[in-house]
Amino acid sequence: MKRFTTSIARAIAALSLIIGAPVMAHEEAGWSLAIHGGAGTLNRDDMTPERDTAYRASLQAALDAGSAVLADGGSALDAITAVITRLEDDERFNAGKGAVFTWDERNEMDAAIMNGTDRSAGAVTGVTSVKNPVLLARKVMDDGRHVFLSGAGAEEFAADHGLETVLPGYFETQPRKDALERMKAEKLSALDVDLKFGTVGAVALDKSGHLAAATSTGGMTGKRWGRIGDAPVIGAGTYADDRACAVSATGWGEYFIRVGVAQTICHRMQMLGEDAQAASDAVIADVGQLGGDGGVIVVAPNGDAIFSMNTSGMYRGRATSSGVNEVAIYADE
Ligand code: ASP
Numbered sequence: 041m042k043r044f045t046t047s048i049a050r051a052i053a054a055l056s057l058i059i060g061a062p063v064m065a066h067e068e069a070g071w072s073l074a075i076h077g078g079a080g081t082l083n084r085d086d087m088t089p090e091r092d093t094a095y096r097a098s099l100q101a102a103l104d105a106g107s108a109v110l111a112d113g114g115s116a117l118d119a120i121t122a123v124i125t126r127l128e129d130d131e132r133f134n135a136g137k138g139a140v141f142t143w144d145e146r147n148e149m150d151a152a153i154m155n156g157t158d159r160s161a162g163a164v165t166g167v168t169s170v171k172n173p174v175l176l177a178r179k180v181m182d183d184g185r186h187v188f189l190s191g192a193g194a195e196e197f198a199a200d201h202g203l204e205t206v207l208p209g210y211f212e213t214q215p216r217k218d219a220l221e222r223m224k225a226e227k228l229s230a231l232d233v234d235l236k237f238g239t240v241g242a243v244a245l246d247k248s249g250h251l252a253a254a255t256s257t258g259g260m261t262g263k264r265w266g267r268i269g270d271a272p273v274i275g276a277g278t279y280a281d282d283r284a285c286a287v288s289a290t291g292w293g294e295y296f297i298r299v300g301v302a303q304t305i306c307h308r309m310q311m312l313g314e315d316a317q318a319a320s321d322a323v324i325a326d327v328g329q330l331g332g333d334g335g336v337i338v339v340a341p342n343g344d345a346i347f348s349m350n351t352s353g354m355y356r357g358r359a360t361s362s363g364v365n366e367v368a369i370y371a372d373e
Contacts, residue, residue, distance in 0.1 A: 070361035071110035072245040074345040075103055075123050077133045078238035079290045079335035082353025082369055092369065095132060095355055099367040102126045103357040106242060111361065116252035116286070117155055117178070120242035124151075124174040124254050127240035131213050133355075134238030136172055139211050139258025141220040147211035149258050150272040151177040156251030156280035160184065163272040166191040169205045170198045174256045177272070179203065187274065191266070216261070223262045238355075239271055241288025243280070243339040247361075251286035251339060253278050253302070260293065269293030275303035282341065284310040285319075290354065291334010295327050305338060316340040320348035 077099055102123045109119040128136025139147040151173035152163035162181030165188070170176045179201045180189055189197055198205065222228065239257035246252075255271040255278045263269075270277035270293035277293065279302030280286035287302035296302075301323055308319035316338045324336065328350045335349025337356060345358040349371055357367035 069247045069249060070245075070343050071247050072339045072343045072345040072358070072360045073103065073106045073110055073119060073123070073242065074244075074337035074339055074347065074358040075099065075106065075127075075240075075242045075356065076288060076290055076335070076337045076347075077102075077127060077240050077355030079333070079349050079351045079354035080237045081351060082355075084370065087369075095369060096367050098127070098130050098132055099355055099357045102130075102242075103359050103365070103367060106244065107359040107365070110244060110246055113247050115248070116244035116246040116250050117153070119244045119246065120153070120252050120254045121174060121178060123242035124240055124256050125172045128172050128174060128256055132238075133240050134216075134258045135240040135256040137211055138213050138216065138238070140216050140238070140261040140263075141212075142259075143220075143262045143264040145217075145220065147208065147258055148263070149173045149211075149256065150269055151254070151256040152272040152274060152278040153177045153181055153254040154252065154274060154278055154280040154286075155181065156253070156282040156286055159281055161187050161274045161278075163188045163274060163278070164190070164194040165268045165272045166266060167194050167198075168208055169195055171204045171206045171210070174254055176201075176203055177254070177256075188272065190268075211258075216258075219261050237290055237334070239290040241271075241278070241290060241337060243286035243288050243337050243345075245286070245339045245341065245343060245345075249282065249341065251280045251282050251341065253280040253286040253288050255288045255290075257290075270296035270301065273297055275300050277302060279303045279306055281306050281310070285316055285341070286339045287320075287336050289334060289336045291327070291349075291351065292332045295330050295332025296334060298330065299323065299327050299332075301327060301336065305336065309340065316344045316346045317348065320346060324348045324350050
């Protein structure tokens with residue numbers, strides 16, 4: 041009898057597949073991912089075809105790493121961690137290896153991560169020896185006692201938690217060194233030498249409907265006096281709330297802190313009912329009005345994965361369970 045019932049059930053399932061009726065009680069939920077590798081002045085004329093191809097390949101590999109986690113049913117937090125660690129290890133970007141130099145010729149990194157489910161967060165600033173600052177930020181979040189650690193204390197916490205450390209020379213690269221030297225010799229501002237900023241970020245929605253955001257950066261070339269940018273400041277460069285959105289920003293950090301960019305985008309979506317694009321465009325316009333520039337990536341609970349920028353380019357990519365899979369560099373792509 042049991043076997044008979046099972047075969048009837050199988051037959052019904054097969055039939056419903058043929059006629060297109062749903063076999064499962066409810067459809068599988070979707071996922072979305074957006075990533076960036078920094079916004080700034082990016083002109084086609086300054087880019088060789090080889091560099092263009094290499095940047096796109098780096099972005100695609102990071103996007104694929106995060107998409108694989110989400111497609112497998114992994115968490116938004118794990119997906120963005122997979123993306124960011126990859127970009128931190130890639131010296132093309134200003135995070136981890138390849139971070140820009142401070143005025144004192146050091147590499148001091150900032151990172152943050154936030155879980156939209158309970159709005160737990162972890163952030164670190166002025167880190168000089170932790171190979172992957174985003175993993176340290178995640179440890180701070182998981183530990184839960186504090187949200188934001190700096191300098192020597194952050195390094196001590198990293199040692200207590202067994203995070204991989206490297207000698208400071210690991211982060212150094214010649215192009216970043218040249219940028220600092222040029223800045224000093226020609227008395228330029230960070231914006232003149234850092235024509236593209238190179239910070240990295242990722243935001244994701246997982247199949248369980250949870251959002252997460254993370255950002256990692258070396259900051260701006262020639263920074264002094266323990267300067268902290270927007271990336272590790274929760275609400276400025278990084279924010280996630282399941283009820284509203286997940287945001288990672290890149291650009292001129294001082295302006296992004298003053299505007300509270302990431303949290304304001306989420307608030308506009310939650311309070312004003314704006315969609316992710318409208319809210320982000322409004323906030324980036326506000327940054328521009330003050331004189332700042334940069335961009336954001338945003339993922340919404342409905343699966344929207346959007347970009348907004350007032351620069352001529354932003355290294356970026358997005359992928360969703362409905363088949364979107366693209367990387368881009370210039371604003372007009
Ligand atoms: N927002 C970063 C900072 O100000 C820089 C960047 O995005 O490239 O530190």
